Amino acid sequence: VVEAAASLPLPPGARLLDAGTGSGCILLGLLQRLPGAIGLGIDQDPAAVQAASANAATCGFAERGQVQLLQFQQLGQLPSMGFGPLDLAVSNPPYLAEKVCDHVGFARDLQTQSRKAFASGEDGNDAYEELAASLAEPGVLAPGAWVVMGCQPGHTGRAAKPFLASGRYERAHEEFERCADAVGILSWSYPCGALACAFALKLAARQPRVIATDLPEVVPLMVQNAGANKALVECASLPWGDLAAAKALAVAAPAVVVACEVAYWGGWDLFADDTRVPLADTLAALLIGEDTGVRIGLLVFTIRDESRELALLPMLRERGLEVVQVSPLPVEGE
Template identity: 35%
Template structure:
């Protein structure tokens, strides 16, 4: 790519390069990265397509495409990812917000809640979204990673829920006090022997701590099931995201913990995605 190219020519070249590198959606990524390099909205890329790219934008674009070609996630290059209609700052320190996690959000919002606990808060996308959607609610987010806590705190400020969100470092329930009428979590659920099957973007650029328990993928659910009865109010709900094959095992863990009204919710692709349960009242 050089300064003598038009934006359209640069995009074509970038798309070919990303396709050759095995990127899943090269045209989309080439477009997003050009918009970022030019500091415009992606919807405006077609307006600059016939124009010659200034050298400084061409150079920025070259760097971004080079990084994407070695499978650095687009969200890390842009520094943000959209989730439930809001933009969240992301980095290598937190799991990327994913569309399927919006299934958990919809389940949580299906009933009122006043006090929510997010176990493994990560970027804060779940906690911040729930507080933004329920202006009367307050919440606590915990994470073992100090860097994740900082990222979640920054996103809470961005979306103006910082006065209703406490975010602290904790190993699951270790530093948690009080009771909640909603407990949510998207915990690490990839089994150790499944890690090699993940894409390079995920395996090499997202925090391992947020992906796997280094065991059978159910370790986090065992911790959650064991702790929930001490922190969930009567009739309160616990809602967790799961891997598509884990519904039965997680439901059994919740049943053994004395929880009731256990339900499995599918995502938009029809895969088991969320397990919900209630504290008997």
């Protein structure tokens, strides 16, 4: 969505809307790519509004990016709120049918997120229909404005249908596929190699180079699992703090480094040592390279003691890494 929208011929100082902003990642990505643009993110979930507002402040976009508690059907209120007309409206809305979220695979997601973040009516089209109607209300869109919608792969027709059926929109681009032909992904410290196998299989058409790393004694298990799943995954040893090994892997210039369940601060029975410092050192070695390409690190870990786990973030900043998004913490006890 960001790549498609940022490539459009927009006027200087464009006004843009991210409908269903969630954590604000699309809104903030566009503000970064479009200097001078002014953005508004809306969401019906108060927790999302709080998280997106905090992320805007963290990224230095609080003055150019506002976040409001608003539903899709209320977009007609934007002119009276003093925002608009819009030059660009984007959304990656919920697009699954309600029955899909009844699947057991969604049980864990629904513990921390609203069902409305995934499902959109019986056929999954409600959000597109609401957006098509509300964006067309007087004063919301400027003449010649652009609308960019995210959707399930292969379902662009379903997403576009309510817009085209209204007779108020023209179809400019059927689909954007701006990902590089070859994607470098490094999966770190997920012992059985499952995450790396998933990346390799899901992105097989793009021929990614996927590297799974962990402690030396875990490498044989990862090799075995990669073979069993017929996944093209390279397996390598990378203990935390082994900067020489990290530098050697960084030569491969991974575009994405994914690290799961890696923040341990000591004082509990799984790890006696504080691993935050070697973790930060190793991430810096992996993500800061001599090339000019953007590298992205995604850390996912359980919050057991907020003050201790989140102390990792300033450690990353001290080493020259930019922390651009922090997802909202789960409710205590979840």
